[in-house]
Amino acid sequence: MGFTPSSSVATVAQTLLSQVDDVADEMLRRIVDKIDVYADQTFVDEADHRRSLVENIVHILTRVSGESSDRLQVAEDLGRRRAEQGAPLPEILRAYRIGFTLLWERLLEAARAAGPQAVDALLDSATDIWILADDYSSTVTESYRAAMSEKLLAADRRRSGILSALLDGVPDDASAWEIAKLLELPYEGEFLVLVAETTELDVDPLPGLPGRLGALSIGSAWRSRPDSEIGVVSLPRNVDAGRVMSLVEGVASARVGFSPKFFRLDGTARALRLAQVALDSLPAGRRGARQLADEPQTDLLVRDLDTTRRFVRRVLGDLLRLPDDERTTLLNTAEVWVSVQGSAAAASRRLYCHENTVRHRLHRLEDYMEASLDDPRAVGDLTTALQAIRTFPQLGERVDG
Numbered sequence: 001m002g003f004t005p006s007s008s009v010a011t012v013a014q015t016l017l018s019q020v021d022d023v024a025d026e027m028l029r030r031i032v033d034k035i036d037v038y039a040d041q042t043f044v045d046e047a048d049h050r051r052s053l054v055e056n057i058v059h060i061l062t063r064v065s066g067e068s069s070d071r072l073q074v075a076e077d078l079g080r081r082r083a084e085q086g087a088p089l090p091e092i093l094r095a096y097r098i099g100f101t102l103l104w105e106r107l108l109e110a111a112r113a114a115g116p117q118a119v120d121a122l123l124d125s126a127t128d129i130w131i132l133a134d135d136y137s138s139t140v141t142e143s144y145r146a147a148m149s150e151k152l153l154a155a156d157r158r159r160s161g162i163l164s165a166l167l168d169g170v171p172d173d174a175s176a177w178e179i180a181k182l183l184e185l186p187y188e189g190e191f192l193v194l195v196a197e198t199t200e201l202d203v204d205p206l207p208g209l210p211g212r213l214g215a216l217s218i219g220s221a222w223r224s225r226p227d228s229e230i231g232v233v234s235l236p237r238n239v240d241a242g243r244v245m246s247l248v249e250g251v252a253s254a255r256v257g258f259s260p261k262f263f264r265l266d267g268t269a270r271a272l273r274l275a276q277v278a279l280d281s282l283p284a285g286r287r288g289a290r291q292l293a294d295e296p297q298t299d300l301l302v303r304d305l306d307t308t309r310r311f312v313r314r315v316l317g318d319l320l321r322l323p324d325d326e327r328t329t330l331l332n333t334a335e336v337w338v339s340v341q342g343s344a345a346a347a348s349r350r351l352y353c354h355e356n357t358v359r360h361r362l363h364r365l366e367d368y369m370e371a372s373l374d375d376p377r378a379v380g381d382l383t384t385a386l387q388a389i390r391t392f393p394q395l396g397e398r399v400d401g
Helices: 007-017 020-034 046-064 073-085 089-114 116-124 126-168 173-183 209-215 241-251 265-280 298-303 305-321 324-339 344-351 355-369 376-391
Strands: 188-197 219-225 228-235 255-258 262-264 288-291
Touching: 007 020, 007 046, 007 089, 007 116, 020 046, 020 089, 046 073, 046 089, 046 126, 073 089, 073 126, 089 116, 089 126, 116 126, 126 173, 126 219, 126 228, 126 265, 173 265, 188 241, 188 265, 209 219, 209 228, 209 241, 228 241, 228 265, 241 255, 241 288, 255 265, 262 265, 265 288, 265 298, 298 305, 298 376, 305 324, 305 355, 305 376, 324 344, 324 355, 324 376, 344 355, 355 376
Parallel strands: 255 288
Antiparallel strands: 188 228, 188 255, 188 262, 219 228
């Protein structure tokens, strides 16, 4: 904004310019008296504060005198510097209002000292001067927000880069401790890793989730990939994993995989692998969530899917060529029988069928496996094959040919 002041207003402004140190001192006292963050020098020390006041007073009065043609660079620089210092914007704008009010009072005093003509001229220019004040405040606000956005973006990039070290696997405990500190997460506790599928590049797969977690005092760190969003979540003592998973499922737009709970951040890389496997095991193109169980053979099974598939087919043989109902019945029976430590009687009670029916199904299973379930090695193979199917449900689907 620019305006051409009358000679009387220009003279008043130039008079006040000669008193800039006195005006700055009074302005500093008023601001410090009314705004705690300036009184405490929490973000801005007194020397920096006073220097900024002098710069702004000189710049504004020079513009009011009609001599300045530059734009609002002083206000822009101040907004950026205060953002970098972390000062709160509402308090910055409050200080501006206090400062402009004082400046107007001192202009009015100088005009009265110059006579009625100067007072009338100043009042005629009042609207232009207060528009200038509003321009300053708007420029400070825009500059502050732009700088703060850059600052937050840089912090997010740094945080994401730090998290990458955890997700890739840190070399030692000391590194994991340091990373935990930088991420503001505990090194030990209860954690989950989640992987949320991204179906569109410009659509957040978990809208608003970090804020919701934060509202529950649940710490988290995030990394974006083109195909997914990865989160490491720290579970407080009063929040169980099920609550977090329900919250995630409630906002997720596509598939989400969860790791088993783990208890030290140096286990993050392994947890990521398991969460990714959990996601990949879900049907494509549909919303859904799954947590992988942390069982003894899990790491072996997830290391190489093709090898695991060959193992399952070798153990179960032609059972996998049976029609869906028949195949599912035999697999369910085997799952229950293993879970009750090989008791046909206990299995029959779980399956709501006769004990002889269970035995008949187990004999059929032995035929397809070409092995006896009296042999501990065959039972071990069956148990591992069933776990592989729990981990990768597609491995239990019918094999054609």
